[in-house]
Amino acid sequence: MRHIADLPDARAASDPHAPCVADDTTTLSNAEFRDRVHAAGAVLHGAGVRAGDVVAVVLANRVELVVALFAAWRLGAALTPVNPGLTDDDILYQTTDSGATVVIGDTARAGVTLDVAALSRSESHAPVPVAETDGSDLALIIYTSGTTGRPKGVLLDHDNLAAMCTMIIDALGLDETDHSLLVLPLFHVNGIVVSVLSPLLVGARTTIAGRFSATAFSGLVERVRPTYFSAVPAIYAMLVALPEGPRPGFESLRVAICGAAPMPAELIARFEHRYGVPIVEGYGLSEGTCASTLNPVAGPRKPGTVGRPLPGQTVTIVDPGGTPVAAGELGEVVIAGPNVMRGYLGKSEETAKTVVDGRLHTGDVGHFDADGYLVLIDRIKDMIIRGGENLYPKEIENALYLHPAVHEAAVVGIPDPVLGEVPVAHVVPAPGAAVTAEQLTAHCRGVLAAFKVPVAIVLTGEMPRNPVGKIDKKRLRALAARV
Missing domain, CATH: 3.30.300.30 (ANL, C-terminal domain)
Incomplete structure (x- = not known):
């Protein structure tokens, strides 16, 4: 496979009838996924999308969002996923700030220029060849949650994604027998990288869950039979809070992943005791393409820590002047590696403050324990x-x-x-x-x-x-x- 944009074609050529991606209403084999991506690429090309452009998608989690992602890459364009729960003003801000050529979604939403239903209608368009895409070309613009003002667009190129997916695949031991259950939003890099790209790259499959429901989750897992899922502490807390009783169906899960925010060791213990599924907690930022540390799947896992640095990344604890501190001392967590973002869209000063000499300053305070596991203390600003x-x-x-x-x-x-x-x-x-x-x-x-x-x-x-x-x-x- 020459490039990640070739993935739909490569999977279809290898095993056309094997399952690829599904959601609550649609199940696509490898060949069907390839055909949907080709059709969507033709539609986007007909709408004026060319190499170097940006495609915005305002959709809840569904198969069409993954199709649009690969269709954009097929044309050499980047994609910015927009949280459909945002206000019209916030949607317009992101689609305008990103310079999107086309905005896919429900045409009743603000700024949408292409009805999502049109992605599968390509009869009037000629086939579109795959663009020559380089690893340094822009792949994603992921917008931060904007806790300190307007969200910033994090620029991730194809090399960032390739490096991150390789690290995730190796750390989780993913292979073609795996089945990812996506429960996190696809406007977040964790959902894209951990639950979609990484499994698809190794020949595994992905099922996209609809809106999360704690009461329905056990039944969903029993029906889908995934081998892993990635979630945030709030989801685990909701599952632990359910009334006591049998929860069948979790036998297929070999691991659950927790990210986005530190998870209390007590909550991890409550979940594992009740559901019998080990949780591996990790840590990362959108600016680092997803994850930088992870508790080893094969152990030893250390609840209360976010694990060890992923191979290929260097995680350092520094003082306010940027000098590494002594072992065990507190300081800012700084990350280096091929997963570090290109920068913030249109914000050179912000980028210069955050990425210094190629090192990503996270704004998180932490220290390494005696075994080399990272312990997060808090955000500096908190x-x-x-x-x-x-x-x-x-x-x-x-x-x-x-x-x-x-x-x-x-x-x-x-x-x-x-x-x-x-x-x-x-x-x-x-x-x-x-x-x-x-x-x-x-x-x-x-x-x-x-x-x-x-x-x-x-x-x-x-x-x-x-x-x-x-x-x-x-x-x-x-x-x-x-x-």
Whole structure:
């Protein structure tokens, strides 16, 4: 296979009738997937898409999104997936900022110029040859979640994707017998790389789940029989919160992957005990094309860490001046490797601050333990400075998770006229648990230094989340300020 754009043709030539990709309504063999990609490529070409252009897709998870991805690459164009849950204003911002030539989706949505149904109608178009695509050509523009302003477009080229997929395939031990169940959104790089590209590249198959439902998930797994899936802590928390009872169908799963946000060791233990599926937790950023560390599938796995650096990447802990710190000391996590992004679209100053001498400055604080596993402490920007003392919310959150009545916990800092900042905790109680803020405060006093104990604990039914499923601490800060 010359290039990833050739994947549909290569799979069809190798085994035309083998299953390739499916969703809730469509199942495509390798040959059928190739034909759909060819048809979509002809439609996009007829709509004016050429090499070097950008195609935007405003769709929920479905087969057509994967078809559009490969069709764009077939023409030498890049693709930017747009979260369909965004407001019209945010959709227009991304499609305009990316310079999209064509916007695929439901024509009732803002800015959409090509009805998704048209992708399979190519009778009036001549076949389109595959463009000559180089590894340095742009492949994806992934927009960040925009927690500090307007989202930024992360530029990933084909070399980034090829390197990342090779690392994921090797780390997970993927082969043609695997079956990925996609539950994360395809506007996020994890969903694209871990659950679609990597399995398809090794001859495995992918099933795209619709909107996630904790109550329906067991039945879905039993029906589809996947070998792995990748999710965020919120999904595992929802599965753990289900009423006790038999959950058949998980026997086919050999591993579950967790990313996007650190997962408390206690939650990992609860899931593994209940469902009998090992979780391997990893860490990475869109700017690093997905993952930079991962707990080994074959072990030893160390809950509470995000694993070891993936082969091919260098992960370093540095001080504020960029100098590596001594072993075991805290500092900023910095990543180097062929997976580091080309930069932010149209933001050269932001790029220069983030990628320095080829090293990606993540903004995360962490350290390596004695076995070389990365322990994440927190985001630098989330650190709370209380009367000159540095507090890391994750440490307080982990202390709260030690209480059996705590299902989810999130800690943020709020302004204080005397101390500068103080911590406030938001807690979702475990299903059926009866607990008070006073009891949780007493628990914290028993496991934390006095200055780390939250000044207030707010009990809530659910956490606010961003589109990827991470807890939205920006919104929590606003709520906490009113406590």
